[in-house]
Amino acid sequence: MAKAERIRIYDVARVAGVSVATASKALNDTGRMTDATRQRVKQTAAALGFRPNAMARALTQQRSFTIGLLTNDTYGRFTLPVMAGINEALVDHGVSVFLCGIEDDAALAALHVDAMLDKQVDGIIATGKRIDRRLPVDLSGLQVPVVYAFTEGPDDAVTLVSDDEQGARQATEWLLGRGRRRLAHVTGPQSFASVTARARAFSAVAGADAAIVYGPWSEAWGHEAVAQFWSSDATRPDAIFCGNDQIARGVVDALRERGVAVPEDVSVVGFDNWEIVAAATRPPLTTVDMNLKELGREAGRLILELAEGKPVEPGVRKLPCKLVVRQSCGGDALAPRNKGEALQEV
Amino acid sequence: MAKAERIRIYDVARVAGVSVATASKALNDTGRMTDATRQRVKQTAAALGFRPNAMARALTQQRSFTIGLLTNDTYGRFTLPVMAGINEALVDHGVSVFLCGIEDDAALAALHVDAMLDKQVDGIIATGKRIDRRLPVDLSGLQVPVVYAFTEGPDDAVTLVSDDEQGARQATEWLLGRGRRRLAHVTGPQSFASVTARARAFSAVAGADAAIVYGPWSEAWGHEAVAQFWSSDATRPDAIFCGNDQIARGVVDALRERGVAVPEDVSVVGFDNWEIVAAATRPPLTTVDMNLKELGREAGRLILELAEGKPVEPGVRKLPCKLVVRQSCGGDALAPRNKGEALQEV
DNA sequence: GAGTCGTGAGAAACCGTTTTATCAAGCGTG
DNA sequence: CACGCTTGATAAAACGGTTTCTCACGACTC
Known part of the structure; x- marks a missing residue:
């Protein structure tokens, strides 16, 4: 052929x-001409299967219909849904995405950014695996707009993050709503901004005397925390809100091994809604979903507006989390309004 | 500014x-001129911080230094390492990658392919989540080269897959090498080509009478399989080779709950080396790594050669797997030669 | 019937680079 | 000293579109 x-x-x-x-x-619906002429040209183009050369087009217009996505999460559970959302928001506008994984390597990052700039990207979205860390590259002062999603940017930048406090509040209120009264929070290292934000919200709702313990982001830490709590009758909670799903899985496994029934004796809530962990836990985890795909969609929308020259208010935008109800807290009679939607997405 | x-x-x-x-x-090291002139131009360019406009360049040359990556794995554990490898192979050549997630949606796929073609990609790499399924789009007869990586393509295409039989053989031999004699294989649905290939290799090494049971790719199936084996004294194996790490984790958990010691009483091997599962299992899993990153690198190299017009022999290329030794089989006195390297990558 | 105006369409310039064709100068040669 | 050859450098033509500017023509006005 x-x-x-x-x-x-x-x-x-x-x-x-x-x-x-x-x-x-005729093809761009600009200029003046008979409607007949315009239609004739369009039909001819369609018949011939004409597709304009995007390179040539980008040369004259000031748009390449291309954006760059920079991430240092190669490419873990956070970046993945974000990317999916970005693509979803942009594909309808004919915008393609350059994916660049930079492994916390400043030189590699600079290389990729230069390549993007050479290719005349209309904008850059920076994303990462941690909300309170910056990528190892300076994106300010570039001649293209930048949006930061799930990673920290300069103060005057457009930044999107998930609302950790709101998510933690919702989870905690849900536990209280199920009649639990002795709440505990088992979470990650205090050096994470997300950890302190979630802990703050937990305290505000559960009361200042509710226990909070910090450790690594691992299943093993979940086991250890349970061991600590159950070492004394006085410290045993009836509900545990965990900083992520891995910790929650460790907690649930440890409880089962001790003969403590979940959710009958103790309710457990996770964070992240990492399907593979949350759904495989026995019982499956009720957990907070950060809505990362929606965050990606929003990032796509914003970079598009910026690329089109529309003004976008700089600052940090917090997007709400939602609770995904499974079985680790018991029946769902008191499920929040978004429950149906949440389960659908699972 | x-x-x-x-x-x-x-x-x-x-x-x-x-x-x-x-x-x-001068800048492209072509044509004829005084060396002095060439140097002067180069220095001026460097001093001014000149970077050529890739669009303009692509218009005259026949290369855009851009390739498209199509995947229906949005974007799970298989595509991720493949992507990383592709990027790694291409970044040094100034080639950027358009990432397009198509969710088994033929219309979306066609949309993305058209967009890529409009943007004059130098080639397309198709990848997926399953080695024996095709993407819902016909990539043959395109005016750009195509490489299939971890997904099925036409017979006359350039295709890269991992060598399931070799991986399974290596795992099985490793179990025999540790002195185990009653081997069993707990794996996924028989409808997967990978499953039958691995089972075939397992039988060839372990003997035709070694048990093989098929089920879903889940932890729950691991539990269930153990229950079946332990229902009778006659059927209890002393080594279980699992079709993936999730099944293996289910098996290990089930054994522990029954008081069967891993690895003392039973050795367990997984497949995939999915870090998050393999490392969190107690004890951590010895498992087969499909070397997907290397597969991605190879795909990048091949698409580059094709884009440069070099001839590439069509056909299926199988890339070897390697065993990653952790603790689920006991000490590592008999570790295979690639053990050091394998552990390093963990 | 001459001047004005709106309208449809095309010629040409342009985007930023590469590449081809051309050309002037220098230099040895017969 | 005229001739051909090599060499360094340039002008101009691509590449495939968009956009600005110009123009011819018919209708309308007075």
Whole structure:
């Protein structure tokens, strides 16, 4: 099969019996001409299967319909849904995404950014695996707009993060709503901004005397925390809100091994809604979903507006989390309003 | 800070006191000129911070230094390492990657492919979550080269897959090498080509009478399989080779709950080396790594050669797996030669 | 019937680079 | 000293579109 020569606007013009200029204007719905002419050109183009060369187009217009996505999460559970959301928001506008994984390597990052700039991207979205860390590259002062999603940016930048406090509040209120009264919070290292934000919200709702313990983001830490709590009758909670799903899984496993029934004796809530962990836990975890895909969609929308020159208010935008109810807290009679939707997404 | 105008080759030429043509040739090490002139132009370009406009360049040359990556794995554990490998192979050549997630949606796929073609990609790499399924889009007869990685392509295509049989053989031999004699294989649905390939290799090494049971790819199935085996004294194996790490984790958990010691009483091997599962299992899993990153690197190298017009032999290339030794089989006195390297990558 | 105006369409310039064709100068040669 | 050859450098033509500017023509006005 011979490689079909790609047909150019020149061909369309010739076949339709008009000039190249007229053809261009007809196809872009610009300029003035008879409606008949416009239709004729369009039909000819369709018949010939004409597709404009995006390179040539980008050269004259100031848009390449291309954006760059920079991440240092190669490419873990946080970046993945964010990417999916970005793509979803942009595909309808004919915008393609350059994916660049930079492994906390400043030189590699600079290399990728230069390559993007050379390729005339209309904007750059920076994303990472941690909300309170910056990528190892300076994106300020670039000639293209930048949006930061799930990673820290300069103060005057457009930044999107999930609302950790709101998510933690919702989880805690849910536990209280199920009649639990002795709440505990088992979470990650205090050096994470997310950890302190969630802990703050937990304290505000559960009361200042509710226990909070910090440790690594691992299943093993979940086991250890349970061991600590159950070492004395006085410290045993009837509900445990965990900083992520891995810790929650460790907690649930440890409780089962001790003969403590989940959710009958103790309710457990996780954080992240990491399907593979949350759904495999026995019983499956009720957990907080950070809505990362929606965060990605929003990032896509914003970078698009910026690329089109529309003004976007700089600052940090917090997007709400939602609780996904499974079985680790018991029946769902008191499920929050968004429950149905949440389960659907699972 | 005023947006600095991007400087063009025209500026370089003017400052260096040469024509645009000379400047172009100087910078690309083509054409003929005094070495002094060439150096002067290069220094001027460097001093001015000149970066060529990739769009303009792509218009004249026949290369855009851009490739498209199509995946229906949005974007799970298989595509991720493959992508990382591809990027790694291409970044040094100044090639950027368009990432397109198509959710088994033929219309979306066609949309993305058209967008890629419009953007003059130099090639397309198709990848997926399953080695024996095709993407819902026909990539044959395109005017750009295509490489299939971890997904099925046409017979006359360039295809890269991991060597399931070799991986399974290595795992099985490893169990025999540790003195185990009653081997069993707990794996996924028989409808997967990977499953039958691994089972075939397992049988060949462990003997035709070694048990093989098929089920879903889940932890729960691991539990259930153990229950079946332990229902009778006659059927209890002393080593279990699992079809993936999730099943293996279910098996290990089930054994522990029954008071069967791993690895003392029973050795367990997984498949996939999915860090998050393999490392969190107690004890951590010895498992087969499909070397997906290397597979991605190879895909990158191949698409590059094809884009440069070099001939590449079509057909299926199988890349070897390697065993990653952790603790679920006991000490590592008999570790295979690649053990050191394997552990390093963990 | 001459002047004005709105309208449809095309010629040409342009985007930023590469590449081809051309050309002037220098240099040895017969 | 005229001739051909090599060499360094440039002008100009691509590449495939968009956009600005110009123009011819018919209708309308007075």
